[in-house]
Amino acid sequence: MMQPASLLVITCGAIAREVMAVAKSSGWQHLKVTQIPAELHNRPEKIPAAVEERLATYAADYDHVFAAFGDCGTGGQLDKVLQRYNIKRLSGAHCYEFYSGSENFAAMAEHELGTFYLTDYLAKHFEQLIMEGMGLNKHPQLIEMMFAHYTKLVYLVQEPNRQLDQFAQAAAAKLGLKYERVETGYGQMAKELATHYSNYTEQVIKWPS
Incomplete structure (x- = not known):
């Protein structure tokens, strides 16, 4: 039997509603959204560890993981975490950039x-x-x-x-x-999410019959 690949999106709470709105309006399936508290925008040094905790908790249950984050003031520390797990994120420094382009x-x-x-x-x-x-x-x-x-x-x-x-x-x-x-609407964020979702769901997992 064949099953579509599943995708986990780890997102900042400040854009979680928009991420889920894009997913719903696009009819995406096999996707789970988990969010990091938006309050961490006031403490960006805590964001990398919070994201890594979600990765440790959920990543093994999904075929692919994507981070709906910018750098968000972490000074490149979030990217270091994501690189260790070979995970991509939205392009840009922050949500202002990927909403407006x-x-x-x-x-x-x-x-x-x-x-x-x-x-x-x-x-x-x-x-x-x-x-x-x-x-x-x-x-x-x-x-x-x-x-x-x-x-x-x-x-x-x-x-x-x-x-x-x-x-x-x-x-x-x-x-x-x-x-x-x-x-701005959802701008660049919606386009990048659509690209990642399309790339991931084109893949399938082959199970023994």
Whole structure:
């Protein structure tokens, strides 16, 4: 008998909803998504170990594993973990880049260097991850110090949502930044996931009859 190859996607919690939405809309099967807590964005040095723990727990049960991560501020340490397991990840440094596309993001970053970015997830959880997670509600004087070199907040929109627009505008106001909204959809991320899924499911496992 023949069985399609199975694929495990280890993803950052900040993009897990989008990864699963791409998988569902594409009708993909034989795929499991496991996520690393998005709160680790505030502690990126912990991301490599968290990913490796998932690999140790799940990887042997799947024919292929893919990491839906950028470098995410790990300074190349995540790539070292993935290389040991011969696992690929999304191209780019972070979710802002693979939502907008590498070329588009580079152009935006070059146009205005002092830019703070939000995605749908970060707009929704701005209070928890940024204001609370970085201690800005308790110590509002830190806002001016930490964001002194920023001039603009850009909200990269995956799925248009009026409430998230309002959250993003409120975030810009709290940080004292100009506001800009850019619709990206799932961008480069969806294309890369589709490529990896297609490559993996073209393979089959042959079992003794």
